[in-house]
Amino acid sequence: MRVVVAPDSFKGSLSAARVCAAVGAGVRRALPDADVVAVPMADGGEGTLDCFLAALGGTEIALDVTDPLGRPVRARYGLSGDGRSAVVELAAASGLPLLAEGELDAGRADTGGTGLLVADAIRRGVDEVLVCVGGSATTDGGTGMLRALGVRFIDAEGAELPPGGAALARLAAIDDSGVSDAVRATRLRVACDVTNPLVGPNGAAAVFGPQKGATAAQVVELDAALGRLADVIAERFGVRVHDLPGAGAAGGTCGGLVGVLGAATARGADLVADLVGLDAALAGADLAITGEGRLDAQSAGGKVPSVVAARASRAGVPTVALAGGVAGPLDALHALGLTAAFSIADGPRSLAEMTSDAPELLTALAEQVVRLRLDSGGV
Structure with missing residues (x-):
């Protein structure tokens, strides 16, 4: 299974590279021999x-x-x-x-x-x-x-x-x-x-x-x-x-x-995608995982998840977004190609707790996403 991990940073918590590492660890928990391709992204701002x-x-x-x-x-x-x-x-x-x-x-x-x-x-x-x-x-x-x-x-x-x-x-x-x-x-x-x-x-x-x-x-x-x-x-x-x-x-x-x-x-985000070779990474992938600190309707306006979802869709690759918070409606993101989105919150938590525990929460959620993908016969 080839999984491309292409998130933005979780501002105030994790750099894009650290998000990639946490998500990659979760993918390998579900499938130890997975080919995980880390593509840290940014939207033209910090990072x-x-x-x-x-x-x-x-x-x-x-x-x-x-x-x-x-x-x-x-x-x-x-x-x-x-x-x-x-x-x-x-x-x-x-x-x-x-x-x-x-x-x-x-x-x-x-x-x-x-x-x-x-x-x-x-x-x-x-x-x-x-x-x-x-x-x-x-x-x-x-x-x-x-x-x-x-x-x-x-x-x-x-x-x-x-x-x-x-x-x-x-x-x-x-x-x-x-x-x-x-x-x-x-x-x-x-x-x-x-x-x-x-x-x-x-x-x-x-x-x-x-x-x-x-x-x-x-x-x-x-x-x-x-x-x-x-x-x-x-x-x-x-x-x-x-x-x-x-x-x-x-x-x-x-x-x-x-x-x-x-x-x-x-x-x-498009400039960065071209710079880091996102399209080449997506070629032949089975799943793309993206994310940012907060995913909502504004994310469709050129933020990293929207660009990853659109490019993955053109490559025939389903995309899942992981975020600190997810607030709908996400119709515009789904129209661009996003398959689904999930918050890393596993229960009532303060922002400080979410921030400090973000790596572990990302790893746990990424594992479940890949297990669901495997069980659905997506590979």
Whole structure:
């Protein structure tokens, strides 16, 4: 029996690689001689860098940059073995985990540190940079990152704006004359797992601002400021990012990179699936097991389980999802090819207990899934 194990991480509990190990142990309890193929996945956010390094055998580069509030921080990115491509996780330098709860400042936080990582990769001669934008603490439209790459954001008096999204309300012009030929020659791709536009009731400020510390009043101000950024981008570059799907990712970072530097966007989980060779792993498999921390209707919108289920379905392979929590309806996931989904909870448990016992619970549940598959004559 060939079983492909291709989960996302269980955030706050287990990395994707550890989920693979726990599920693989359960598969082998049921069938000791099973061929278990571990394919750790990510959705373009945190964990993508580790998938990249594991798949391509690249090099981890550590760099002293700045955190969302401009303080020194040590962050890392990945360089492929041939030196032609790099993966930068925005969360490494500009992520929420870098700030204590009392430090959250949605109006001032910026993506400059991430821009320094991208700039370093370009200086090393890469042809392509994949920017993974999950988990940001920022709502600056990616302007901090763009500054680090040579772009200036100017007010009506000709002065350069300070960092952060709130200042964009005074934006009058964008000067990209300082962008080097090397930056322009580098292919920038943005991996994201959301389809939110830049502005409006489903935009970056309205949907994600509160988790970054924005009050109701600040959400309104930041939405207007991002709207101003979008207006100036449209005037200067002829690109409308106001309602571009995904432009609101990471506080509008996606919109800024697309509008100013022509970055391409892609669904993160699909990019990772291609990177790690998921389709090749699924060829000839008898069962695919995927999963994430919480599986619900939103998981169908490009999350790892939806991508694994769809690709497995095309290969004629049934897919089962294991998750910390499962909340229906899951009709959209089933339509994509998901056979069934199960929670690892084996009874009433606190979140802390679920988190600490996740490996054992995954192993036990994976064993039962494989036993059911064997009993049904699925092999």
